[in-house]
Amino acid sequence: MSSDGNLLEVKNLRTYFETDDGLVKAVDGISFQLKRGETLGIVGESGSGKSVTNLSIIRLIPEPPGKIAGGEVIFNGTDLLLLPNDAIRKIRGRRIAMIFQDPMTSLNPYMKISRQLMEMTELHLGHTKAQARTHAIRMLETVGIPDAQARADSYPHEFSGGMRQRVMIAMALSCEPELLIADEPTTALDVTIQAQILELIKKLKRETGTSVILITHDLGVVAGMTDHVIVMYAGKIFEQARTNELFARPGNPYTKGLLRSVPDPTDEQGKLYQIPGLPPDVAHLKPGCPFAPRCDRVQDVCKREFPPFVQLNADHYSLCHFAQEVYSESGGTPA
Amino acid sequence: MSALLSIKDLKVHFDLGGGGPLDKLFNANSVKRVVKAVDGVSLDILEKETLGLVGESGCGKSTLGRAILRLTEPTAGQVLYRDRDLAHLSQRQLREHRRHLQIIFQDPYASLNPRMTVGQIVGEPLQTYGLARGREAEQRVQELLETVGLSKRFIKRYPHEFSGGQRQRIGIARALAVDPDFIVADEPISALDVSIQAQIMNLLEKLRREKNLTYLFISHDLRAIRHVSDRVAVMYLGKLVEIADAKTIYDEPLMPYTKALISAVPVPDPQVEASRQRIMLEGDVPSPINPPSGCRFHTRCPYAIDACKEVVPQLVEIKPAHFAACIRISPAQPHIEGVAPGAAPGLPQ
Numbered sequence: 253m254s255s256d257g258n259l260l261e262v263k264n265l266r267t268y269f270e271t272d273d274g275l276v277k278a279v280d281g282i283s284f285q286l287k288r289g290e291t292l293g294i295v296g297e298s299g300s301g302k303s304v305t306n307l308s309i310i311r312l313i314p315e316p317p318g319k320i321a322g323g324e325v326i327f328n329g330t331d332l333l334l335l336p337n338d339a340i341r342k343i344r345g346r347r348i349a350m351i352f353q354d355p356m357t358s359l360n361p362y363m364k365i366s367r368q369l370m371e372m373t374e375l376h377l378g379h380t381k382a383q384a385r386t387h388a389i390r391m392l393e394t395v396g397i398p399d400a401q402a403r404a405d406s407y408p409h410e411f412s413g414g415m416r417q418r419v420m421i422a423m424a425l426s427c428e429p430e431l432l433i434a435d436e437p438t439t440a441l442d443v444t445i446q447a448q449i450l451e452l453i454k455k456l457k458r459e460t461g462t463s464v465i466l467i468t469h470d471l472g473v474v475a476g477m478t479d480h481v482i483v484m485y486a487g488k489i490f491e492q493a494r495t496n497e498l499f500a501r502p503g504n505p506y507t508k509g510l511l512r513s514v515p516d517p518t519d520e521q522g523k524l525y526q527i528p529g530l531p532p533d534v535a536h537l538k539p540g541c542p543f544a545p546r547c548d549r550v551q552d553v554c555k556r557e558f559p560p561f562v563q564l565n566a567d568h569y570s571l572c573h574f575a576q577e578v579y580s581e582s583g584g585t586p587a
Numbered sequence: 588m589s590a591l592l593s594i595k596d597l598k599v600h601f602d603l604g605g606g607g608p609l610d611k612l613f614n615a616n617s618v619k620r621v622v623k624a625v626d627g628v629s630l631d632i633l634e635k636e637t638l639g640l641v642g643e644s645g646c647g648k649s650t651l652g653r654a655i656l657r658l659t660e661p662t663a664g665q666v667l668y669r670d671r672d673l674a675h676l677s678q679r680q681l682r683e684h685r686r687h688l689q690i691i692f693q694d695p696y697a698s699l700n701p702r703m704t705v706g707q708i709v710g711e712p713l714q715t716y717g718l719a720r721g722r723e724a725e726q727r728v729q730e731l732l733e734t735v736g737l738s739k740r741f742i743k744r745y746p747h748e749f750s751g752g753q754r755q756r757i758g759i760a761r762a763l764a765v766d767p768d769f770i771v772a773d774e775p776i777s778a779l780d781v782s783i784q785a786q787i788m789n790l791l792e793k794l795r796r797e798k799n800l801t802y803l804f805i806s807h808d809l810r811a812i813r814h815v816s817d818r819v820a821v822m823y824l825g826k827l828v829e830i831a832d833a834k835t836i837y838d839e840p841l842m843p844y845t846k847a848l849i850s851a852v853p854v855p856d857p858q859v860e861a862s863r864q865r866i867m868l869e870g871d872v873p874s875p876i877n878p879p880s881g882c883r884f885h886t887r888c889p890y891a892i893d894a895c896k897e898v899v900p901q902l903v904e905i906k907p908a909h910f911a912a913c914i915r916i917s918p919a920q921p922h923i924e925g926v927a928p929g930a931a932p933g934l935p936q
Contacts, residue, residue: 297782442644443807443809443848444643444848445643445871447865472810472852472855475853475855475859475860476854499857511855513781513785515811516810516856523792524789527786530752530783531782
């Protein structure tokens with residue numbers, strides 16, 4: 253464990269994809285840290301690189317066409333990118349676990365739930381069959397599957413979407429990982445079920461002290477779940493800050509636009525703010541700021557030069573030529 | 588305002604088979620299984636309003652939208668439009684009326700023919716109804732594309748060349764081609780990115796004002812529904828459980844289910860999120876095959892009493908223009924005994 257309490261340190265990570273359309277820099281030089289016991293939210297639109305970031309951390313980028321072109325992923329003092337395949341396989345699922353958006357595609361439809369859960373601890377913790385089964389049932393109870401003893405021998409299709417996601421969480425947490433990566437864990441679920449699953453993740457996090465990376469496009473989910481937030485756009489980190497700070501005093505025009513374009517159920521009706529245009533095609537980025545064509549305060553310099561990553565406050569950074577001004581307008585006092 | 592469409596006791600049941608003599612031969616316990624996707628819905632959609640229809644997946648909201656247009660055949664009931672019952676028109680008569688009733692689908696990838704150009708897709712309804720042809724049709728398509736914020740240069744391109752938001756715009760242009768009065772927007776923004784959702788909501792709102800449209804806006808996204816709707820109807824397992832104007836339903840919901848739904852929506856404000864108390868609903872939405880007896884929500888309702896298992900609640904006007912279906916509330920007693928009135932817990936008053 254590194255001395256400063258960081259469980260994970262990502263430094264200048266770059267993941268590229270070779271496509272017919274040219275080189276896609278899906279993740280292009282991003283750096284962040286995650287402290288033990290904290291939750292980091294990664295927000296972005298489709299194609300912003302948020303999922304690729306996390307697949308890179310656990311080395312699940314399909315190669316080819318993908319390739320981790322550079323950077324470091326320091327997990328507990330070890331650079332995961334330098335580990336041989338069998339070593340990373342011991343970490344994946346054991347010390348870093350993942351849950352994905354669609355539990356149906358992550359569960360094997362031909363295997364009983366119990367078998368799939370038992371596999372985890374037999375493989376990683378050396379459990380015997382009997383131990384693994386007891387553990388599997390205990391995990392299913394922990395995530396709130398009613399009548400776990402009986403339901404353990406069901407197949408995935410016999411569960412509802414919310415229950416399947418609970419099974420995924422049980423599976424992910426069965427080896428007590430130090431890091432849980434949740435990629436849009438509630439996007440496919442109804443709001444009432446989403447509330448249940450988010451509450452469950454919060455509760456389990458409190459009880460086990462697991463650190464969490466939560467990838468989502470829903471700013472409401474980020475607001476309720478995370479300590480820190482990273483906002484990604486076109487493969488870059490556009491803004492990062494503590495969650496309260498980011499929502500109260502955004503220092504980037506993209507973040508500001510995103511926050512304003514979500515209808516707030518507590519707000520009066522009116523015309524909704526909209527960010528014009530479309531997210532950029534990452535294969536054909538023009539020089540300058542990738543957000544410039546959509547930005548409401550664009551200047552000539554934005555179209556010419558790539559923006560600097562400006563430090564606004566202790567933990568607050570923004571990728572913008574006018575970060576200080578935007579931050580001041582939001583009521584922030586630059587340090 | 589008068590009603591543009593009047594839906595009366597509409598039912599859509601899907602027969603899943605079972606219970607027949609042959610079924611009983613193989614399984615003595617076989618019973619007939621019917622999905623009551625829409626089970627007796629009565630609703631007026633007023634001229635020039637946006638009526639939001641909200642509910643969890645499987646509640647029947649899309650089926651209701653489709654049944655109004657007879658894209659799914661209703662099992663029983665009426666859909667009155669301009670004094671005609673759409674539910675009982677012949678296919679030929681229906682065709683005439685369909686021109687005025689259009690739909691926009693959730694998935695802009697699946698609802699456009701990949702082998703047709705944008706010009707053909709948007710122009711097809713013009714041809715079908717003989718509204719324009721040749722140069723005139725092309726001109727009309729160009730106008731339509733510009734109306735929905737697309738360049739007229741796109742006319743010869745194919746759907747795969749567009750992003751999700753642009754494809755949704757193409758779908759909207761196609762719906763507008765025949766100058767409809769009424770559009771069912773079935774989850775029109777669910778598949779889109781956050782920044783694009785705002786664009787499409789604003790576009791729909793702009794079109795409604797300019798073209799005097801009436802919308803049935805179907806969504807599971809309560810934030811979007813609140814934003815676009817004049818009135819909101821909440822649906823649960825095939826039945827409407829509450830109807831009121833949009834502000835009222837968020838500020839003073841009456842039904843325990845509506846309260847729970849609203850309280851489950853995450854608010855993009857960390858301070859609010861940190862302090863709010865949620866009504867957590869237990870379990871999942873029950874299966875619409877053989878749904879629970881009595882009030883269909885009683886299995887998850889924190890305030891259910893024994894009578895809720897027996898009595899099917901009717902949609903009653905509890906306050907002016909505010910309807911709810913719960914046996915524990917009435918005009919005289921608009922709040923369940925012992926439960927504080929007002930907004931869903933946790934939302935700032």
